[in-house]
Amino acid sequence: MxxxxxxxxxxxxxxxxxxxxxxxxxxxxxxxxxxxxxxxxxxxxxxxxxxxxxxxxxxxxxxxxxxxxxxxxxxxxxxxxxxxxxxxxxxxxxxxxxxxxxxxxxxxxxxxxxxxxxxVAAIAMTEPGTGSDLQAVKTTAIKDGNEYLINGSKTFITNGGSADLIVLVAKTDPKAKGRGVSLIIVETEGLEGFSVGRRLKKMGMKRNDTAELSFEDVRVPLTNLLGTEEGQGFYQLMKQLPWERLILGFMALGASQCALDLTLDYVKERKAFGQRIMDFQNTRFKLAEAKTKIELLAAFCDQCLAELEEGKLTAEKAAMVKWWGTQTQCEVIDECLQLFGGYGYMSEYPISELYTDARVQKIYGGTNEIMKEVIARSMDVD
Ligand SMILES: Cc1cc2nc3c(=O)[nH]c(=O)nc-3n(C[C@H](O)[C@H](O)[C@H](O)COP(=O)(O)OP(=O)(O)OC[C@H]3O[C@@H](n4cnc5c(N)ncnc54)[C@H](O)[C@@H]3O)c2cc1C
Known part of the structure; x- marks a missing residue:
C-alpha cells in the first residue's frame, strides 16, 4: 500500500x-x-x-x-x-x-x-454525434422570456437514470463555437419534455447507471444558467476538467492496488508443478512490476493533488495523470488477471470485474488520445 x-x-x-x-x-x-x-x-x-x-x-x-x-x-x-x-x-x-x-x-x-x-447529480456533455469534440455539441438552450428552451439529446450519462440535477452542456449561441457553450442546471423532477431513454448495457461497470437523456422543448428558468454570464461553459469545463482527470488517476490507483491485493492472496494459495504460483520467478517479477507502478502512480497523484490545492495543476499535467494512470491501471490488472489463469476469466472472481471495469477509464473523462493532444499542445507553443 x-x-x-x-x-x-x-x-x-x-x-x-x-x-x-x-x-x-x-x-x-x-x-x-x-x-x-x-x-x-x-x-x-x-x-x-x-x-x-x-x-x-x-x-x-x-x-x-x-x-x-x-x-x-x-x-x-x-x-x-x-x-x-x-x-x-x-x-x-x-x-x-x-x-x-x-x-x-x-x-x-x-x-x-x-x-x-x-x-443525485450528473453531468451531461456527450451526445450521440459528439464526445471528444465538445465544441460541436448540438443541444441548445435558447432564451425565451424568463426561461431557456432546451432541445437535444445526451448519451452515456453516468447517474443519468437517477439524477435529480444535471449540469447540462448546451449552446446558448448556436452560431458561435466554444464561446456559445453554457452550463445550465436542469432539475429533473416533474420536468416536462425531459425523458430518460435506455439504461445502457455495458461490458463493465454494470452497476453504474449509464443512460441516454432527451430534452424536447424543456423549459428552465434563466436563473439556472450556472454563474451569471452566458458563453462561459467552455471556460468552466476547462477549469474543472483537471479535477475530474485527477479523480480518474486516484481511481486508477485504488483499482490497481485492489487487483494486486487480490492477486497476492491468490498466488500464495494456488499451486502448480508442486509449488505456489508465487514461487515462480515470472510471478515475482510481475508482482514487483505492479507494485512499482502503483508506487509511481501514487507519487504522481499526490503531487498533482498538492498542485490542485494550490491552484497550480495545469491542464497538461492533469492529462498526464489521467492517461498514464488509466493505462497503468489496465496494464497492472491485465497482468494480475493472467496470474489467476482460467479463474481470472470467471465472473465470480472479482479480478474479472476489475478488468472489465478498467477499460472505460481510458475512454471517458476525455480519451487518452485527447489527453496526449492536450500534452503535446502545451509543448507546441511559441
Ligand atoms: C461508461 C461511460 C460513462 C460515461 N459517462 C459520461 C458522463 O457522465 N457524462 C458525459 O458527458 N459523458 C460520459 N461518457 C462519455 C465519454 O466521455 C465519451 O465516450 C468520450 O469523451 C469519447 O467520446 P466518443 O465516445 O464520442 O468518442 P469519439 O470522440 O467519437 O472518439 C472515437 C475515437 O477517436 C479518437 N479521437 C477523437 N478525436 C481525436 C483527436 N483529435 N485526435 C486523436 N484521436 C481522436 C478518440 O480518442 C477515440 O479513440 C461516458 C462514457 C462511458 C463509456
Missing amino acids: PNHLWMNEDHTAFADTVSRFFAEEITPNKDAWTQAGTIPKSLWKKAGDMGILGATFPEEHGGLGLSRHFDAVTFLEQTKAGDSGWGVSVHNIAAHYITAFGTEEQKARWLPDLASGDK
Whole structure:
C-alpha cells in the first residue's frame, strides 16, 4: 500500500469511515445491484449522512469544508474495495461546478441537497454525434422570456437514470463555437419534455447507471444558467476538467492496488508443478512490476493533488495523470488477471470485474488520445 505523505490522523479516520461504508453498504450488495444495473437511491442518503458526499463542499452550504484530500480518500477507498459502479465521482464533479462557478444564491439552492444525498447529480456533455469534440455539441438552450428552451439529446450519462440535477452542456449561441457553450442546471423532477431513454448495457461497470437523456422543448428558468454570464461553459469545463482527470488517476490507483491485493492472496494459495504460483520467478517479477507502478502512480497523484490545492495543476499535467494512470491501471490488472489463469476469466472472481471495469477509464473523462493532444499542445507553443 503506497504511503501518502499528506495523510494525517484526520484523513486516516475519514478513510476508516469510508472503508466501513463500502464494506457494509456496497460489498454485500454488489451482485444484486450488478444484476439490477443500478444502485438504489437510498445509498446516496446514507453516504450523505456520513459526510462522504459533502466533505469538500463549503460549510455554509451543507458541506464539511475540507480539502480535496478527503475526496481523494473516498475515491481511493471505493476502488480499493473493488467498486467503481457507484457514480459518486460524477456526483462530486457536478457539485464542484456549482461550488466553483455558482452564485451564492445557486450554491445555497443546490449544494445542501447534494451534500445530504437527497439529490443525485450528473453531468451531461456527450451526445450521440459528439464526445471528444465538445465544441460541436448540438443541444441548445435558447432564451425565451424568463426561461431557456432546451432541445437535444445526451448519451452515456453516468447517474443519468437517477439524477435529480444535471449540469447540462448546451449552446446558448448556436452560431458561435466554444464561446456559445453554457452550463445550465436542469432539475429533473416533474420536468416536462425531459425523458430518460435506455439504461445502457455495458461490458463493465454494470452497476453504474449509464443512460441516454432527451430534452424536447424543456423549459428552465434563466436563473439556472450556472454563474451569471452566458458563453462561459467552455471556460468552466476547462477549469474543472483537471479535477475530474485527477479523480480518474486516484481511481486508477485504488483499482490497481485492489487487483494486486487480490492477486497476492491468490498466488500464495494456488499451486502448480508442486509449488505456489508465487514461487515462480515470472510471478515475482510481475508482482514487483505492479507494485512499482502503483508506487509511481501514487507519487504522481499526490503531487498533482498538492498542485490542485494550490491552484497550480495545469491542464497538461492533469492529462498526464489521467492517461498514464488509466493505462497503468489496465496494464497492472491485465497482468494480475493472467496470474489467476482460467479463474481470472470467471465472473465470480472479482479480478474479472476489475478488468472489465478498467477499460472505460481510458475512454471517458476525455480519451487518452485527447489527453496526449492536450500534452503535446502545451509543448507546441511559441
Ligand atoms: C461508461 C461511460 C460513462 C460515461 N459517462 C459520461 C458522463 O457522465 N457524462 C458525459 O458527458 N459523458 C460520459 N461518457 C462519455 C465519454 O466521455 C465519451 O465516450 C468520450 O469523451 C469519447 O467520446 P466518443 O465516445 O464520442 O468518442 P469519439 O470522440 O467519437 O472518439 C472515437 C475515437 O477517436 C479518437 N479521437 C477523437 N478525436 C481525436 C483527436 N483529435 N485526435 C486523436 N484521436 C481522436 C478518440 O480518442 C477515440 O479513440 C461516458 C462514457 C462511458 C463509456
